[in-house]
Amino acid sequence: MQLDALLANADKLPSLPKVLQKLVAAFDAPDVDVDQIASLIGADPTLAAKILKVANSAFFKRARSIGSVKEAVMFMGLHTVRMLVLGAGMAGAVRFLDRETRTQFWRYSLHTAVAARYFARVLRLDADTAFTAGLIHAIGQPLMREVLHDELAVLDETSAFYDEQRAALERMTLGFGYPDVGAALAELWNFPLQVATAIRAAPDPFSSGEFSPLGACVHLGMQLAGASEREEVLAAAFSLLDTRLLVTLKLEQTAVASMPPMNELTEGLHTLVA
DSSP states (O other): OOHHHHHTOTTTSOOOOHHHHHHHHHHHSSSOOHHHHHHHHHTSHHHHHHHHHHHTSTTTTOSSOOOSHHHHHHHHOHHHHHHHHHHHHHHHHOOOSSHHHHHHHHHHHHHHHHHHHHHHHHTTSOHHHHHHHHHHTTTHHHHHHHHSHHHHHHHHTTOOTTSTTHHHHHHHHHSSOHHHHHHHHHHHTTOOHHHHHHHHHTTOTTTSSSOOHHHHHHHHHHHHHHHHHTTOOHHHHHHTSOHHHHHHHTOOHHHHHTOOOHHHHTTTTGGGGO
């Protein structure tokens, strides 16, 4: 099956909720209206509750509590709110066969996102875009499992979906991998171009024509998130990071070793994908 054929399975494609579609359009408007964005978020009680919980979480280390969606938007900033809204919306749009699979998928994705964000901040790149790309980089995996269940079951025997070599194995066997599907979906849903580019480049940032620093940050996040799923010691996982990327990014080993534990980086964010 070709990638286009997979994406033609309209009944299997995850669909963005209407409120999320409206929010994406509002964020992309030439003159962004904070009141409109706050109103759209407030119109969805579940989304509003998630945004308020995150705004008041340890993630933002705010002393005074925030009581309204508009206040949360003003405090966190439009770029960050967009990141959080897209993440929460995607978590609700994707279907899974069972709760255990869903829990592991979003845990791995969230770990990838916060690690990618950490490295992007160290490198003074767009940390929120790195977070978004990391959070949804594997969004193509559930769709592939619905349409290509038997083919992926065979690959599962040798590689878990969170293993570093998984995308390459899928591309070699099927002609495309879950990052290719994820990037195509990001483009279909009108996500920022940088998000789709980072997702597509993440499995091997050196393989595309132009090196993607954000894709490299997502790649490093994938490596550490996968190590976390395999319950490897984080210090050992640091030693296995792609040294080519560290050199190309000029990322010092001290910066890598200084990364806080995953549970600290994700504190307060689990509500996004719950």
